[in-house]
Amino acid sequence: MELPVLNETPKSGCAASSCGSNDDQLNHLSEEIRAKVQNHPCYSEDAHHYFARMHVAVAPACNIQCHYCNRKYDCANESRPGVVSELLTPNQAVKKTMAVAANIPQMTVLGIAGPGDPLANPERTFETFRRLSEEAPDIKLCVSTNGLALPDAVEELSKHNIDHVTITINCVDPKVGAKIYPWIFWKNKRIKGEKAAKILIEQQQKGLEMLVAKGILVKVNSVLIPGVNDKHLAEVSRIVKEKGAFLHNVMPLIAEAEHGTFYGVMGQRGPTNDELQALQDECAGDMNMMRHCRQCRADAVGMLGEDRGDEFTLDKIEDMEIDYQAAMEKRKVIHQAIEAEMNSKRAAKLEVKAEKLNTRPVLMAVATSGQNVINVHFGHAKEFLIYEASPNGVRFISHRKVDQYCEGDTSCGDGESVLQRTIRTLEGCEAVLCSKIGYEPWEMLENAGITPNGEHAMENIEEAVMLVYNEMAMAGKLDEVKQRATA
Amino acid sequence: MSLKIIESCVNCFACEPVCPSKAIYEAKPHFLIDAKKCTECVGEFDEPQCASICPIEGAILDALGIAINPPGSLTGISPEKMAEAMAELQAH
Helix, strand or coil: CCCCCCCCCCCCCCCCCCCCCCCCCCCCCCHHHHHHHCCCCCCCCCHHHCCEEEECCCECCCCEECCCCCCCCCCCCCCCCCCCCCCCCHHHHHHHHHHHHHHCCCEEEEEECCECCHHHCHHHHHHHHHHHHHHCCCCEEEEEECCCCHHHHHHHHHHCCEEEEEEECCCCCHHHHCCCCCEEEECCEEEEHHHHHHHHHHHHHHHHHHHHHCCCEEEEEEEECCCCCCCCHHHHHHHHHHCCCCEEEEEECCCCHHHCCHHHHHCCCCCCHHHHHHHHHHHHCCCCEECCCCCCCCCCEECCCCCCHHHHCHHHHHCCCCCHHHHHHHHHHHHHHHHHHHHHHHHHCCCCCCCCCCCCCEEEEECCCCCCECCCCHHHCCEEEEEEEECCEEEEEEEEECCCCCCCCHHHCCCCCHHHHHHHHCCCCCEEECCCCCHHHHHHHHHCCCEEECCCCCCEHHHHHHHHHHHHHHCCCCCCCCCCCCC | CCCEECCCCCCCCCHHHHCCCCCEECCCCCCEECCCCCCCCCCCCCCCHHHHHCCCCCCEECCCCCECCCCCCCCCCCHHHHHHHHHHHHHC
16 A cells, blocks of 8 residues: 655745644645554644553563664663663553553553663563564553664564654765764674675665555654765655655754763763754655654653653563453543544634734744643753744744753753743744742743743643734734844 | 674664564563574674664674764764863853
8 A cells, every 4th residue: 555645845844734744744744644643643733632552671682783872771760762670571560551551541652671681682572572463452552762673573563553753864875974973783794884884774764665555654763863864865855755655753862971871971962952943844744744753761650741751560460350351341441532622622722813913923932741831840841842832833842851861960050040941942932831930940931031821721732822923913022033042 | 793782772663663583572672682592693793683773872883892873973963062062051
């Protein structure tokens, strides 16, 4: 089956409805694809406000090395791909999945993402998928891979009803690849340098083509590494779209010396928020972009911004008695209610329009825990969603985490308070919308040039952002061109 | 004649399925090689398979006790650079 070609989106001035970056992201996809992703939090920006996902860490082995990864993956305090606390057997993974499904009914998606490469552990990965497709048929299954072993796995993947695959493609040029991948294990040999990167790239592209030919939805993840592939990713985006990938997720490099990764130790920096956004915007001319990725752990559980893995450790699930038939009934009712709510919100959405046409765009931060409303106290926010308001409408830009990846890390800034760090996270934003805010942060935010706003608690995010934008415009704050703050 | 896995092993399972002699087994605190079964892949492959996929420098030793993947050979981080980075972290 061939996937339909995606509509071209305009290169500039894209409003919320056409940009592939907000809740109307899927409007230009076929009905068939939309039905597949409408309750998938990792594939639909809208769905991620309502539905949860989980990863099971059954796949420890890897067949390549990436410079942003350290295979000593056992830190409980970190949240980044490749890190897990407990490795599971397929049997334990099935039990955990069913326990989570029964207790978090809005969990719709089970992914295998590591901590190594799922397809380098075919027996463990496919045993988990096979059993789940039989025992928990209401859960969507997906997998992410570096692509090296993908062509050999496509047939098996299609057997287990897996209709979402993510391939991490950081380059299509072996010269660039050699700076990202020090080696691969291929046909019984460790291969290094450009030769290794060339094989990996060929396998990724072949795997992508084979999945598309089978009608399996493919998302491509790329890690943005300044100075390494930043100039190259627009081409990657264009090529993978041409081959039929339906979503491109450009993620910032995470590199800290304490992670012990090559990039971390060598002092390779990650991109600034502006650099990431600029590249995503550049790619958006060609490709449907994903901007809500949280780069979660290979054992994450819950809504995208949260991790409830602690509630489902092996010793805890051991004591849980799960009646999955009953759970499935309950889940069905809840999923229908959520979908009804999503549809009614979509239908009832006020078309809040910008009132002045010549005002400049503004970034705003929003504290939310889901349901697409402003519902988190400023001081409780672990992350903020960043929206851009302009005369073209409101569009989702990214999320920014408040907590650093390693808590208690003194290198994050000498003596800097949590509040100061939070405010630094909001750099470039001119307003922050939350359900409530205390006096002290209020004052500090104002001093930092960010207007706190607690007037839109429980209101729809995009409507509130546009209302605040219009107020700023009417007050004459947006007439002159503001120098964009660079982080 | 046998290779050996030492304590720096992170239990990633990568070596176990690629061993042609089924000499590698899961154990606590880390994977081990059954010296009676290990052939160092002689006659089967040009390179010992476990050491060709192992991501951890120094975790697999040859029969003489020498690391097959010495520091710096896999990550590209030279031992000096690694020591320097670790010292800097300690200093904070």
